[in-house]
Amino acid sequence: MSVRLDHETGILTGPGVHETARRVKDLAGVFRDETARASRDQETVLYRVQAWEPQPEGKPGAVCLATTFLEPGKVGDEYFLTRGHFHANEDRPEMEVVISGRGALVLMGRDRVTRMEEMAPGTVHHVPPGTAHRVANTGSETLVFVSYWASETGHDYAAIREQGFSARVREVDGRPVLVPVS
Numbered sequence: 001m002s003v004r005l006d007h008e009t010g011i012l013t014g015p016g017v018h019e020t021a022r023r024v025k026d027l028a029g030v031f032r033d034e035t036a037r038a039s040r041d042q043e044t045v046l047y048r049v050q051a052w053e054p055q056p057e058g059k060p061g062a063v064c065l066a067t068t069f070l071e072p073g074k075v076g077d078e079y080f081l082t083r084g085h086f087h088a089n090e091d092r093p094e095m096e097v098v099i100s101g102r103g104a105l106v107l108m109g110r111d112r113v114t115r116m117e118e119m120a121p122g123t124v125h126h127v128p129p130g131t132a133h134r135v136a137n138t139g140s141e142t143l144v145f146v147s148y149w150a151s152e153t154g155h156d157y158a159a160i161r162e163q164g165f166s167a168r169v170r171e172v173d174g175r176p177v178l179v180p181v182s
């Protein structure tokens, strides 16, 4: 069983690769300015994920990988971002490898302490166990990165959907800044 990952483009092809698109309508309540989000074209795709999971989610025995293609743009002063999640299996980490573009990896522990790592072509980021993670595109081109995680990891979106992160990546004086939620 094998697939192909193009290291120039991040495109993943082959049997079993599946693609998901997240549109403006899928990110209701995610941005600080919900009115601005609701007034946009709801069908605009913010990001696509191409994933290869040799074992079904939750079942042990495989390493999974996925390429995320996150478009540039902002809702108000907040950069386009992924929904973000904790891992259901709290002791499972993840690795992110950036192919192209510029961004910010936002990491938040269960203690709700949040930090940000700058993403640029070739940077590699470790998401420690028990850490919620989301990515913002702070550049002007599509941000492309590849994620690796174990198949038994599982994904928990509920905590972030209900409580969000404790800080947001916003443009301040023309630059991305991690601003605490007041």
Ligand code: S6P
Binding pocket: 049, 066, 067, 068, 082, 083, 084, 085, 094, 133, 134, 135, 147, 149
């Ligand atoms: C999976 C990994 C990524 C994200 C992707 C989209 O563990 O973190 O592949 O799934 O970047 O983000 P989200 O938060 O919508 O799943």
Ligand code: ZN
Binding pocket: 085, 087, 094, 133, 149
């Ligand atoms: Zn993850």
